Amino acid sequence: MQTLPLRPLFFAAFATLGFAFSSASALAEEADVPGAPHLIPEDTLLYLRIDNADKLREGMKDSSLGKMLDDPQLKPFAGDIYQTLSDLFAEISDEVGVSLDDLLAIPSGQVAAAMMPGNLPDEESSNAKQADDDDSEEAIRRRIAQKRREQNSLAGLFIVDAGDHVSELRTIVERLEKRLIESGYVRRASQIEKVDLVRLLPPRSGRPEIEFFEHQETIVFGIGHLTASKVLDHWLERSEERTLADSANFGNVMSRCVGAESTRPQMTFYADPYHVIERLVKRGGAGAFVWPMLEDLGLSKIRGIGGSSFRGGETFEDINHLHILIDTPRDGFFGVLRPETGKITPPDWVPDDVTAYSTVHWDFAKAYENLDKIIAKFQGEEPLKRFVEDPLEKAARLNVKADVIENLTGRYASATWLEPPVKLNSQVVAYGFELNDPEVAKSAIARFREVKPEALKVDTVSGIVVYSPTRVRRNMPKGFRQPTPGFAIVDNWLLLSDSRPMLERAVKAKQGGLPRLAEEPDFDLVASELGGKLDGEKPFMISFVRGAEHLRLLYELAKSEDSRAFLRRRGENNVVARQFAELLQRNQLPPYDEFEKYFAPGGIFGYNEPSGIHFGAFNLKP
Known part of the structure; x- marks a missing residue:
């Protein structure tokens, strides 16, 4: 059977989540669907979650960006941008079977993505792969490399609560399944407590197993052996294995990313950089040489990195936190991390019209x-x-x-x-x-x-x-x-x-x-809000940022004939550049004041504490 290209299909699957991340909203209501940290394994390496997509979309409408895009003066230009993006999406749309509008509407509740260590394939999976009986030196080296990759493999997982739009998401998954089977994958289906679990076994080594199931209007899609299966076991309370929610490192990091906010964060992420790098280095075959050096540098002292993002409120447009959990003592590489505290007021040489100060x-x-x-x-x-x-x-x-x-x-x-x-x-x-x-x-x-x-x-x-x-x-x-x-x-x-x-x-x-x-009132305003966010901590770093001035650079570049000529030249071989060159040609940009009024200054701070280093950032409401 002819092997069909899978890259567009995998890209479409990732795009579903990518568009979901950029289009979602705020607090999750109490629901039967467990939170992603209670479903994914304790040794998860990377994790990203939107709490509730419907509410994030609702919140976006009330945000400064949402109001700007709905401004009568800017709406035609914004609509043309969206149409351009829709046209660019047309090729992917043919693959996934839904339009851009339909795709953006699919996520309803929780949306999560994770990367974790791969599980070693079982005998059934191995039998589905092509045999390799060659005993030549080259074949032996190839099998050793394959074994190393399996032992240090990475798996991926996507959880999308689609609500009333689950049929559209199901269509995307069914199309992907069809293409995989056409390329040689073997389908295996089973039922666990009335939930249909589909496994797609690869035709040869080097290609991942695929698993997925649908439960409570949520589709879980796994890339790797037993990825979705283990999520289903946790969901149905059939497993006693520890989850990410049981991880002390995850708990310590995320507890520092709640801040003083009264609401739950709309978006959260977590990473275990030490074990991510360990897998990548050893998977590439350089573990014996490179890994001891990284160990000597003290890489293992990074226990976790996590962050959160909040939107809304009377004063702030958005608030973000990032925490790096570091073991003591800080030696090796971390010996160069020597933050101290001191004055934060701008020196007299900083002019008042700067776009940023740190x-x-x-x-x-x-x-x-x-x-x-x-x-x-x-x-x-x-x-x-x-x-x-x-x-x-x-x-x-x-x-x-x-x-x-x-x-x-x-x-x-x-x-x-x-x-x-x-x-x-x-x-x-x-x-x-x-x-x-x-x-x-x-x-x-x-x-x-x-x-x-x-x-x-x-x-x-x-x-x-x-x-x-x-x-x-x-x-x-x-x-x-x-x-x-x-x-x-x-x-x-x-x-x-x-x-x-x-x-x-x-x-x-x-x-x-x-x-x-x-002497600028804007700086005094941001500094006063910084004090509240520091909650008594003394910072080693602060920044003052005028987002409107960064937007001004993009605005002036968009108006510049040099920039438009550059896009036209690039557009000869690049469809994205060509589409945006044509968009700028069609539209007369409104005066910059129409954009500027939707932006207010913001601040960034960092402080040192025994468990690690914490950073925060916020933008004020205009």
């Missing part, structure tokens, strides 16, 4: 010392001295420890700005490092210039010396900003940027010639 407090000296220890495991004693410190001392008379590391207070800050005119790389950043003694830095620069007199050119801006490299790459493609790198010592800060205009603005802000972010 500050981080870090023990750079300790991090540098521990980095040296890590590299020493592979390069011998004092590697940073041999590879960094001594060469710089010889070539430029720079003492890395005295001139750089010991002269840093531990505070870093950055400011992002859109340099006009808008280009594809118009977003520029000024990086700032607070100094203990600016004179030490000036002395180091002077020694460098004695050794390399032609390397830097010097001029002044508002009385501040600005240094620029004499050799700058100038062959940027059309439509891109030409970088103009430089650095300056502004008060007790070393500032670096690849944008001379950005450096000049930072100098002028410090000198009082431009308004400062520290």
Whole structure:
């Protein structure tokens, strides 16, 4: 029998979930369908869940994005975008048998996806595969590699509560089943407590088993041996195996991602990076060489990573949490994680019109010392001295420890700005490092210039010396900003940027010639809400973000003839680029003010705690 291409079918199955994730809503009501963590195995490696798709869609209508798309001025443009996406989906639609509208409407309640270790195939599954009786050296190597892949295999699982639309989802699964059987898969069906379980056994090794069942308007689709079967056993309370909900690591991570919110998160995810990487490394055959090195770096100390997302409320458009669970003591790679606490107010050199501002407090000296220890495991004693410190001392008379590391207070800050005119790389950043003694830095620069007199050119801006490299790459493609790198010592800060205009603005802000972010009401508003979200914790990192200004870059690029010409050129060989080039050609973009009013600033914070590192982010309601 001819083997048919399966890639479009698998892509269609993934697309069902992908579109579901991007189209769903808020709290799950009490239901008979168990939550995904109670159905999937304890050793699950990756997990993503939407609590209730119907309510997420309802919440999206009341969100700023939903209101923006429903704005009479923007609705025609939004409708054209959707039609373009629908046209692009047409090829997939032919495979799955439903339109884009129908596909987006399928998820109703819980939607979840997971990746877990594969179960070793049983005798029945093995018999369904083609025999390999070849005893040549090549065949033996092939069988060993296959055994290694089986022992470190990965399996996938999808759970979709489709509610009243379960028949449409069933149609997609039936089409996929038909194509698999046409390609040689063997169908096996059984019934467990009136639930029909279908197993599709592969025709040869190297292809996964497929399982699925439908129960209570929910379809569970598994890729791998006994994936859906074990979910059904948990659902029907026929199994005593532990589930992800029983995992201490999962519980510890997710308990830190609830925050102060009174509602349940609409979306949650969890990852076990240590065991994911372990499987991938050993599956590829490099375990004997690579894995011991990763173990030495302390990778096993990452016990889990998880996050959550909340929408709605009177004050916040959305709130997100991320927690990294780390074992103590933090040695090995984690020895470089040395967060500290300190001031969060923007320095005087940050202008008021930046699109984003961040500050981080870090023990750079300790991090540098521990980095040296890590590299020493592979390069011998004092590697940073041999590879960094001594060469710089010889070539430029720079003492890395005295001139750089010991002269840093531990505070870093950055400011992002859109340099006009808008280009594809118009977003520029000024990086700032607070100094203990600016004179030490000036002395180091002077020694460098004695050794390399032609390397830097010097001029002044508002009385501040600005240094620029004499050799700058100038062959940027059309439509891109030409970088103009430089650095300056502004008060007790070393500032670096690849944008001379950005450096000049930072100098002028410090000198009082431009308004400062520290005096902006928007920053005060975000900082006050940050205080509430920190719940008494002291942050090592905070960020202030103006989402509307990031949107402005996309807006200006969409209006730019250079961008449209670029899309037209790409569209000659790319249907997606061609469709969007035609969309922009058909539509006259509304004034930017029509977009901007739907966005408000937001903030990001991070704090250190004994169990790990926690991050949070939020956007205020406009």
